Each structure stands twice: as structure tokens, then as C-alpha cells.
Amino acid sequence: MARPLSRERFAARLYELRGRYWDTHPFHLRLHSGGCTPPELRRWVANRWYYQLCLTRKNAAIIANCPLPQVRRAWAGRLAYQDGTGAEGGLADWLALAEAVGLEREEVLDERHVARGVRFAVDGYLHFCQTRPWTEGVAAALTEMFSPDHMADRVTAWRAHYDWIAPAGYAYFEHRIPVAREDSARTLELVLDHCVTGAQQQAAVDALAFKCEVLRAMLDAVDYGPQR
């Protein structure tokens, strides 16, 4: 078994996975450069809804696998953030985005646009969080180390390229960016504190790499085009 890395080297090893994050996927590059058509943008939003729907379930699975009350308590805030009250919260914000890009609420909720490849990737992520140690589920969430800058770029790029998107659509990103910055710092601390053996550290790195594959697989399926 490999000897554990120092806290700093382990953090650096996790951060190296930045290069596998989905900001460099061809679809996101096109999305941010103004190269997407309105139907493509709507397809991205409608597919990403399926991921949004999964988040509370995967977070609850992490809590279900965790024997430490202080960790469970900290993680539980994510459930309230995403599900919200119905009128507000992450899901409501995503539906507002859907409307702002011209989707009817019904065609989002009935998942008619969700590509099977997106479904398999997101279901795989949920299954991962249900069946792996909670530390791996938490490590997989570390993509949020990379997401605030990516979301901030998106808001700037969309305002420049897609002026037809109603301003109310930006609420999700505006709410999420500062929260993700704070969450990711705490999530990294959790991983550094609780993954201490060489094997646990490697499992955390693998979990974050797996999560990057989930995200990229979603974009592969969106980029492939409407379901055939």
C-alpha cells in the first residue's frame, strides 16, 4: 500500500484533476463561445435538469453512509439548498433558467428531452454515492472547486452572446457561485481530514476523476444531438 501523501500534496493531487473538469469539453467550449443555437442551449438546460434532480438524492445517500453526526449535519444543508421550498431553491432556480431559455415547465418536468446517455451517467453517479464510503461521495463533490469560475465565465459569455435569454434565468448561477466557493473549501477540508491512509487518498482521487467522467459523459450525450 502506498504511503500517505502530506496534506498539501494530497490537496495538490486532487486539484490536478482540474484538467478533467467539463469546462474544456467541446460542447461547453461551443456553449460559452456563442456557437450554440437556441435549441442546443435548451437541450443543455433540459438535460442538466436531470442532474439537478439527482443532487439531493446523492447528497442524502452520502449522509446515509456517514456515521459522523457533525459531517452529516454539515452536509444536510445541501438538501435544503437544492430542494428549497419549491418556490425557491436550486431546483426552482433551474426551472427559472429553463423558462428564460424558452422551455415550457412541463417539457422539463416530464424529462422528454433527457438523453439516455445523460440518464445513465447521472444514475451511475447516484449509484456511486449510494454504494461507496461517504468519503468518496464527498470527494466526488469536489468538482465544485472548479465550478465557480466556470459558472462566472458562463454568465459573462451568455450575456454577451445570447441576449435573448431573459435576465431572470441567471438566478441559479448568481445564487450558486458564492455558495459553491464556500462549500468547496469546506468539502476539501473534509476530504483532507478524513482520507488519511494512502488507500483512502487514492480512492478520493479516483472518486473525483469518476465524477469528471460523469459530467463529461453528460455533455457527450447532449453534444451527440437529439435522441434517435
Add this chain to the structure above:
Amino acid sequence: MARPLSRERFAARLYELRGRYWDTHPFHLRLHSGGCTPPELRRWVANRWYYQLCLTRKNAAIIANCPLPQVRRAWAGRLAYQDGTGAEGGLADWLALAEAVGLEREEVLDERHVARGVRFAVDGYLHFCQTRPWTEGVAAALTEMFSPDHMADRVTAWRAHYDWIAPAGYAYFEHRIPVAREDSARTLELVLDHCVTGAQQQAAVDALAFKCEVLRAMLDAVDYGPQR
């Protein structure tokens, strides 16, 4: 709860899913019409290897979930068929196909060409068979009702269009076509015998539809192209 269909109508309902089988997927249409390049054909073979690897595990999961010895006994033949002795059997035949299309054995075994979308779809299929009642796992296998004709078409089409493929590569299809014809008749009997309530019949139809989605999702990922 819906009233159960007659045996004949239930069989017909299952057979209707023929239209969702992967023979009509754009990639298979191109593959059989001679429109694939050698690298595309190799990508298909190398990706499909990951599915071949899953088959014994999903069949064992079905057996693990089944309380009926006579069903388990009948299903166990599939394990021996696919894993074989190493020198022969389904896996060995697939590796022979891989070599016949110009892949090195090593690049198949190390899964370097396996697209993440293929991985998520196949893993989803395995998870389905692990977690659902054995009758649903068996119903999902009913795509083999549709596969013999499709494989026979493939052999004819490839011989016509891809004369560079070494003849030894056809062993998988030549062995599998008659076995699938026999297996599928028995598999259909199992489903018709053991799915007797309206709910069980619907679950069987849903399982077969799910399996069609697994197969098509694999082709979506292969058709999308090399991993980015």
C-alpha cells in the same frame, strides 16, 4: 392495477419493442451499409468488448436473485457459454473478432478505447440486473429475440463491404446466431410463465425497453467518436 394480458397478447406486447432494438440506430445502419472506416469498426468492436465482459456478471446476478432451482440451472448455461474455457467461448470469440479487425489484444483488454458513455450504460445494465427481480433481468435479455436476424445481416453485410476483415473474426456471430435463436424461445417462455400479474407483465415490458435504451446508449457513445 391493470388486468393481466393473455399469454399471446403479452408476447405480442414484448415483441412490439422490436422497433426500439439497436438495429435501426444510425451507427448500426452505417456499419451494415459499408459506411464505417476501419477505425470506426475497431472502435465499435473495442467498445462492445466492455458489454461482452458484463454479460456473465449480469447473468450471475439474475441467478443470485432467483429462488427457483430449475430456472437457475437453465440460466447457468449462459455463464459457461460466455466465459468458456478461456481458449474458446464468447469472450474468446470476441477477442478473435478484435484481432480480425486489426486490434491488438492488449488494447482491448485494457479498455483504453471504451467510451465513458458505453461504460455508464453497461454498468447501468449490470446494476439493473443486480437490483431488480430476476424476472426483469430475464425480460431484459429478450433483445435476443431480435438479435439473430441482425447478426446474420451483419455477417452478410461485412463480407460484402469489409473484405479486409479476416474470416476467423466471424466465429462469434456464427456460434451465437443458432444459440440465440434457441435461447430466446426459452427466455420468452420463462417470462410468459413467471410474469403473470398485470404489474409483472408491465415490469417485463419496461425491462425490455430499458435494455433497448442500454444498447442504443452504447451506440450513441460509439457514434459520438473518440473520447474527448
